[in-house]
Amino acid sequence: MQDRMDGEQLDDLSTRIDGWLDALRRDNEQISAVDRVDEDAVRRWFVRLRGDEKNITTIWFAL
Template sequence: MSDLFSDSSLAIIERQIDEWLAKMKSEDEVILAIDHGDPDPAYRARWYVRMKGDTKDFITVWLTLGQRTLRYETYVMPAPEENIAEFNENLLRRNDNLIGVHFSLGLEDAVYLRGELPLSGLAELEVDRIVGSIYAHVEQCFRPLLSIGFASRFKNQ
């Protein structure tokens, strides 16, 4: 049993994602740019959706098309400089309320929001939900996380 998608099926999915993202950009002024990046050799295609944030200046969502899944992630912030245990506890507690994404640590302990969707469940509304959810979660958590992990920098604010 294999759930690998054929090259022709992946080409169709890639075109669909291109169309869906273009439509999203035309309908939402928060989306500043959509770029089709060079994929990692292990993946078929990669997109960058750059959005203007309110609490964080810019939010970029990376969508990566694989043989079985669409992976998505955004960089939230660098590793905290202080209150690390409280910061990590806050991330874990937030994870409990998230659907379809989770906080994770990347290189140098930077904080990311990541998720993955089986291609069998891929649809235009799901791509919209993914991008919108990531945007909303970053906007909601950015300042509180900064105030914990970089507290001494924001004492007078």
């Protein structure tokens, strides 16, 4: 079992997630937006997807 990540490790992982989501957005027209909010020591990403039966669906990622 690994100890909690320190701030530098979290920053590195956040940067990797940002890059991954940016690449997904560029390559997938179903992704309408990717937003990020950092508050209360939680990093959150909101990925908005265009849907067939529902106009927009949002997936939340939290770190």
